[in-house]
Every structure is written in C-alpha cells, then in structure tokens.
Amino acid sequence: MQADLFEKARFRTAGDRGLLVEYGDVIDPDVNNKVRSMAIVMEDNPPQGVTEIIPTYRSLLIIYDPAITHPAKLQNMLETLEARLGEIKIPPPRTVEIPVCYGGDFGPDIDKVAGQNNLTVAEVIKLHCEPQYLIYMVGFTPGFPFLGGLSEKLHTPRLETPRTLVPEGSVGIANNQTGIYPIASPGGWQLIGRTPVKLFAPARRNPFLYQAGDRIKFKAISAEKYARLVKEEAQ
C-alpha cells in the first residue's frame, strides 16, 4: 500500500533560498499524507531561518534565509523528523462542505459533461457530490484547490479554447481533476456549477476555509438557496 513512497526523501536545490523535498513521484493519497504530516511537524517545530513551508502533491518546498541557516542543516533536521514521524500525533484532516448550485448559467458546460460521458445531468451532480475529495495542493490563484478523487465517469477534457474570464466561485472539471475558482480569472476547465461561499476573503480573520491535505465535499443546492447564501455572505 505504501509502495509509491520513496524509501528515503529526495532533496533538490531550488536556488540559493529553496530546498525541495520529494516523498514520491506519483499523485497518490499516501504520498500526499506524508507531505502533509511533514508540513505539520515542521510548522509545529519551526526551524530558525525558514520563511515558508509549501506542501504540494508529493513534495515540500522550504524557503530559507541563507544568512541564518543552511540547506544541509535543514536536510538533517528533516531526516530526523521523518524518522520520528511514527511517534508524532498528526491531527486528522478536516472535511469542508461546499454548497454548489449546479447547471444553468452557473454551470454552462454541464450538458456537455453529461453528454460526453453518457450520463444525465442529475447523474453528473450525484457523482460529483459523492466523494470526499483530497486537496492535494492549493495554488494557481489564491485558494484554488487541486482536488483528487473525481469519479472516472466524469473525466472530461479541458475546453479547447480557455475562457478569458471564469466567474468567482465556479466549479469545474479538467480531465481527472475537479476544482473551484476562488477569484474571477481566465480558465479552461468545464464549468458545472457555482458556490456562493467566498473561498478567499483577504479581510476575513481566516482568509481561507481549508488547506492542502484537507478534504472537500460538495453539496447540491437550489438557486433559491444560492441566492439566500449570497445574501448571508454579504452581511
């Protein structure tokens, strides 16, 4: 079950301030769980001179100040922490429920996604709401979650021509991935719905609702509920 994990972490030099640590070379929940555990352990024992710890699919990027620390020192510390990982209690990932109004103007590509996969729109919605998606990584735009675990029945290629503007809150599919656009941006994913929840609110005490390693579950809501939630968000 752990076959995809590297036996020993691999270290790469990312310039004079970056150390890249790889724990596997596949997109896999076990590898990602290792990345998440190491990020949590590092954040709980912040090493001197480290300015950022960035977890992704299968690696951690550690940004350091070369006037304070050295990558060899960080490498040693990481190996020690990794060896002790079994003894350290890692909090379980959270599951965040995201309400989505599917189809219509909010999901202009849902008919195409259904048609290409020989499904009804209702089946698309049901299949999309079933899994607890693992957030492998957050990036591209503020709070954009790259989610794993999309049903194979829903795999749909990207749009041939990306949209120049995808509205904030849009939920999309690209091949085997699904995700949400937290801010309006260009994008080539097939749009199937929209959430009224603000995923990125810079002035909110916690600007984000989740982080890499957490899980997302979608819940289908009506247009009326969507309108009500938009009003609540505005208050």
Added chain:
Amino acid sequence: MEVFSVLTPGGYTTIQDEGRFGYQQMGIPVSGALDAFAFHCANLLVSNTKNTAVMEITVMGPRLEIMAAADLAVAGAGIGMTLNAQPVETWTSFSVKPGDVLDIQQVQSGCRAYLAVNGGIDVPEVMGSRSTYVGGNIGGYHGRLLKAGDVINCGRGKRLSGRRKMPSDMIPAYPPELLIRAIPGPQDDFFQEGLEVIFQSDFMVSTKADRMGYRLQGPEVRLHKGMPKSIISEPTMPGGVQIPADEQPIILFVEQTVGGYTKIVTVISVDLSKVAQATPGDTIRFERVSLETAHKLYQEQQKKMQRLETKLSDA
C-alpha cells in the same frame, strides 16, 4: 497624510514593499519590489527602514502633484525627472512642497525605478504586506495599478536634516547585455546537452516580460532523451528558469506560485535585481555558480547594504 495626486499614472505603476510572505501555500504569490537593491536604496535615501512601501515605476513614470511637504528619492532605472520643470537627479533625496509637480519621464537605461517618500506610502496592509498583487486584486492601492485621479497617502516620517546621495560607485549600470549567475536545479537531472545550451548561449529578452516572468528567445533547451515533458505541479521560486513545451526558457518572477514544467537552473538571489532591470531586446547569458558561492554573495550583499545604511544615515 495625502502626499500625491496622480495626474498621469505612467506605464505600470504599483505600490510595493518587500512582499507578502507565508501564503504561497494558499496560492498567494510573494509579489513585492522586483529590484530589491534599488527598492532598499530608495528607502534609505529618505531615512525609511529599507522595506517600507514605495511606488514601483515601469518604463514610463507618472506625473504627480505634491500635496504635502516631504522628502523623496527615486532609485533604480536611469530615468529623466523634473520638479516644476527643473531637472532633478535620481539616487539623491530632494524635498517637495504642496503644489509642486513631479514629472517622472521615460527610462533611458534599465526598466524599473522606485519612488520613496519619507514615512512610506500608506495603504492598508493586506495579509501582512502593502504589496500590490494585480492578478489577485489585493494589496497596494485597491489591488490595482495607479490611475489618474488617485490620491496617495504617506505615513509620518522624520524629515531629513540634509540631502542624502548614493555614492556614485555603488550605483549599478544597466547594460543591455547581462551576465546572470545561476545554480543548476531543481530539475537539472532532466537535462544533459540542455545544460550546455543554457550556460553557453545568448538569450534575448522577449516582449513577454512582466512581474510573472521573463520569456527568453534563443536556441532550444531540450530535455534529455526519454525524460517526461512535464512534472507533477510544484511551487515555483523567483529566479527559477522554467523550460516549457516550446523549449524557450522563462525566468519566473514574483507573481507565480505553481508550475508543472521543469526548472533547469535558478538565478541566484543577488542577480534577480539585474534581471528586474532587463527590457525586451536585451541579451542574457547565464553563468554557472555553486550554491556556496551564491550564499557567499548573498551575505556580502547584506553587509554592503548595512555599510550603505550607516554611510547614508551620517548625511
């Protein structure tokens, strides 16, 4: 305190400080002043701490009406500048009074200049920084480029007792041919002959050069035979030199967080300021250095800034 009224905004003018740290894992790029050296100097010239918020000016400067008495300095690109139609020098502090008009013109050498005001430019901090991230619409002045009619505030700062001037031997030249030092990696093992190409060829800066990255043109930098064309998306660092499908390198900058292409080399921190001053048509050649050398240069640069700080504060 209101200090500038924007008459014309210039080419691409934003408010920047040292950047927004700790949020890259949430998809927020660091942003911040691209040329850290010129940015620090502009602040020291008006007795600010070196990471105070400034105006970053790109290629064409703004015209500003002054609304309060203040000390100003512009550092970075060689750029023509007048105060009430009288020429003023860059890399030197000067004082202004209400009603004055500062006209910052077009760059003659380099690409970016930094306008500092004593007390610093005062915009709300967003997630720990005043830097503008235009793509995410946050920070700086309402998350966007400056435009005509904007009124910019500054904080309270101690006025200078005399003029501060940068020692002339410390003012960088911005030649159109740049030698940029870089360390192999993080994915140098995906290349073989590509590494020879990157370190032995001239690359031209294309017109696609902005705060996200600089696209270069030159000989193809090919992956080693059989290596995968892309990697699992991972975070990017400013200075990472990415090789996309068209085999033309891109020097990544401060408004990018993740990418799925290999990075063959990474520009060393102290040379990012040089890249920030390159303009389309300039030539870049990469020189290979070791990690140890890069760290030594980084520490020397820090000492140089400390010496400069002491020297300027005597004035």
